[in-house]
Every structure is written in C-alpha cells, then in structure tokens.
Amino acid sequence: MTHSRLSRRALLRGAAAGVAAAPTYALGASSQKESSAGKSKGALARIVTTCQNGEGHSTVEGNRDYMLALFDRALKQKPDLVCFPEAFTGVGVQDKTRAQVAEPVPGPTTDAFAWRAKAHRCYVICPIRTVREGKQWNSAVVLDRSGQILGIYDKVHPVTTTPDYTVFEDGVFPGGEPPVLDLDFGRVGIQICFDAGFPETWAALARKGAKAIFWPSAYHGGFALQAYAYLHHYYVITSVRTEHSRIIDPCGRVVAETDSQVNFVVRDLNLDFVVAHYDFNYAIPDRLLDAYPGRVRITSYVEDDHFLVEPTDPALTTAQLQAEWGFESTFQYHDRHRDAYAALHAGQTPRPQTAAHGNREQYAK
DSSP states (O other): OOEEEOOHHHHHHHHHHSOOOOSOBOOOHHHHSOOTTSOOOTTEEEEEEEOOTTEEESSHHHHHHHHHHHHHHHHTTOOSEEEOOTTGGGTTOOSSOHHHHOBOSSOHHHHHHHHHHHHHTOEEEEEEEEEETTEEEEEEEEEOTTSOEEEEEEOSOOOBSSTTSOOBTTTBOOOOSOOEEEETTEEEEEOOGGGGGOHHHHHHHHHTTOSEEEEEESSOOTTHHHHHHHHHTOEEEEEESSSOOEEEOTTSOEEEEOOSSOOEEEEEEESSOEEEESTTOTTHHHHHHHHSTTTEEEEEEGGGTEEEEEESSTTOOHHHHHHHHTOOOHHHHHHHHHHHHHHHHTTOOOOOOOOTTTTOOSSOO
8 A cells, every 4th residue: 555645736636536526415304313322512512623634545445544543543632523634535546536436325434434433422524525326426424423424515516627617526416505514512514625616605504503614625725714704703624635724713713723743633612602893892801701710712803893702611601691791793783784774775764773782882991
C-alpha cells in the first residue's frame, strides 16, 4: 500500500472526479429519532473536526484506515460529534474509476465508522462517494450515537468536470433541497465543497433554524465561510483534505484551526447561543458575567457592534437570560427597523414598539 502527499490541485481534481451527490435527503422519522440510550446534554456539545493533511493512499482501504486511526485518536477527547473531510476514501486512489470508489449505504466505510460511533456514543459526519437508487452521489452520511444512519446530505452543487457543463464530478448527480438534522444538542445542516459558491442554500439552512453548518471539503474555503457564519449567525465547522480545517463562530471569527502538525481540533460549543447588538445593551455583557460567573461565555466584537452570549452551564438557557436581563438578538433588532421602514414606505406612521431593552441608554452603559 502506498500513500502520498497530494497537491491542492490534485486534491481538487480528486474532489471533482471522485465525489457524488444524490437527491439530498434525510431519512424517515424512525431513523431521525435519536436513541433514548444516547447521552443528552442539552445544547452543549464537544465538537472535533479533522483534516486529511494532504495525505492520499492508493486504495480506498488505505484512506479508510488512515482516517479511522485519526478517529481513534479523536475519540480519546470524548467528543459528541466528529466530522471528516469530503469523499476522503477516494483521495489518491489508483487503478479504479471514480465510480468504483462509490459505496452503498450502509457499506464498508459507514460500518467501520458506525461501530466506533456506537462504542463511544458520538455522532459522526462521514463524507464518502455513495451509490444509491442507480445514481452516484457526493454524500455526507450522518451516524447517530447508536451507530445508526440518521440522515444523508447529498451535495447540491457538484462541480463540472467537462468544459460544456454536461458531466459533474465524473458522474455525480446533484442533490435537492438541503435538509436539517435535529441532534440531541441542536439543529445542524451540511454543505460540501463547491456548495460554498451558492449563497441560496446557506440561507435556506438558516431559515430552517440550523445553528451550525458542517462543511466537508477538498480545499480550505477561504473567507466566504466566515461571511456565511457572520451573515446567518451560525457556527460553520469545516473539515478539509488539506491542512486547515476550522471552527468559525457565529460572528465570523475562526476560534479553532488544524494545521500540518495538529490534524484535529476540539471545541466545546453551545448551540443555544444568541448574537446581540450593542445598541441599548452596552451594560448586558458585564451584568451577565457578574450574575453568572463561570456559567456564561461572552465574546465581544465591538468593531461589529455585536456580542455573543453562550451559556456554559447546561442549567442556563439564552431564553431565560434574555427574559431576565431584557435583551434581544441582532436579528430581532434589525427586524424592528424593517417593520418601521415598511410603514414609512407605505405612507404610514410607524407603530410604537415595546422592545426588551425598554428605555435604556442606546449608546452607553
């Protein structure tokens, strides 16, 4: 068995030629139901994301074993979810067509990852090329804490591999409407690689209430992913074939990142978070920190006029913090303005609104 470190161009070529997508679907209600034996921690979760670090092997089995070894190391961190890169089993594979790399679901790769998911009671996002319904797809198979298939996302936007745009990723079929999945710590969505170029699916997932988007990919993705995180105020967690997988917070900042030496990173997240605007709320961060020492994480981005509130105590929720201290999300603040603007454009006087902040100072503590 041989392995090699592949160039970025080779990795992208592999993604285009060795990735599949199907009618994007989540499995039925019986499969969506989380096992009652699974541990539930409210909205708190330990997330591990991995990178393939440019490593490619000559066989599917070699790539699978390489990532399973990384999975075994990651499992020592006691994660709630581990995410892997796009179509990782096909990287550098020789003597097989891309179609031959595709696997059924369940199949050898999902079985190997499912065994560990069950043994360690964690979710897994396992992106592989799949064959289902007579088509090939670039898929991310989601395994639940009991090792069962919870759902499958199929890449909605496979990239062309012909100059006339008639064949995509050497035979991949594009997925349909992207689903959201309700995990026991929050609602998540998935996008894959070239999906980064299509803002409409990222917006659709936000409208469906996703609090985190996982993005397996062949490449780093650049600034666009931070922009999506900021615009939609959700986490974006990437897992790439190259060196730099990232965890991006709901204000668009990178808070954890892999590199050539550290091939997975760990971050404890709470998907019950709120991004608030500083207007009328300048005193709120101090009040929360003073009232709940060690139980709430506040991240301040004054240059954006935003702050991020995340309970670190599972007994606390953002709903109770907002009710107790009188502050609303940035989205709510903007929507109040939209209502007033709409009235003015209609030739009406805007209706008085009663906001949670009451008559507090707008620009001071």
